[in-house]
């Protein structure tokens with residue numbers, strides 16, 4: 001099998017196995033701990049899910065590199081690196097609130113080639129491969145086509161540091177007067193897929209880690225979204241922005257004026 005289809009098959013298999021695990025465990029009692037702050041949660045299921053994904057990847061591709069939110073750091077000897085968030089939106093998972101997901105991206109030579117996001121409670125699997133479009137449960141998806149900022153639904157998220165969250169809230173307060181409405185759903189990977197399928201018109205956040213945005217940013221860009229930081233570079237921890245093209249410039253300009261990446 002050619003490399004990209006092989007990687008997509010493995011990533012989809014691992015995401016589907018994780019979706020089954022998360023569905024099995026979401027309503028049970030799980031051990032919850034705090035990470036970087038009292039709002040940054042991790043559960044035993046995050047660790048089990050990461051071990052499950054890493055096991056599937058390494059049994060198929062033992063020499064690839066892997067980075068995972070719960071601590072996996074394997075230096076590979078191939079051109080392939082896997083980027084894993086076993087549960088993106090752990091707070092939603094802990095509360096049994098829809099919108100948590102598993103996110104698996106694969107880079108070849110440092111370029112995103114494959115993205116898979118599984119959203120268990122919505123029974124959605126989003127997939128994309130570089131240059132081949134984006135799909136939801138196997139059907140092609142595309143962005144909303146929004147053209148007016150004042151009529152646009154914009155998603156965002158907040159980091160775990162208290163000062164940072166308050167500054168992000170101040171930006172959103174200003175933004176509320178300029179857009180139709182705001183959504184804060186709790187999984188960056190799902191938010192990016194929501195841009196991809198037109199469920200929101202745009203999404204932005206500061207402070208994400210690569211495992212939060214890697215798969216979703218490929219899915220969004222393959223669905224036709226403009227995906228970048230606030231200055232035209234690739235999305236980073238400093239800023240992740242994804243938008244239907246018709247509102248991308250005015251929204252990015254407004255966020256720049258509001259200092260959204262300067263907090």
Ligand code: IPD
Nearest residue numbers: 087088089090157158186187188
């Ligand atoms: C979090 C989610 C959330 C976002 C946070 C992320 P995690 O990921 O994506 O929506 O606002 O910034 O850290 O910690 O649940 O994997």
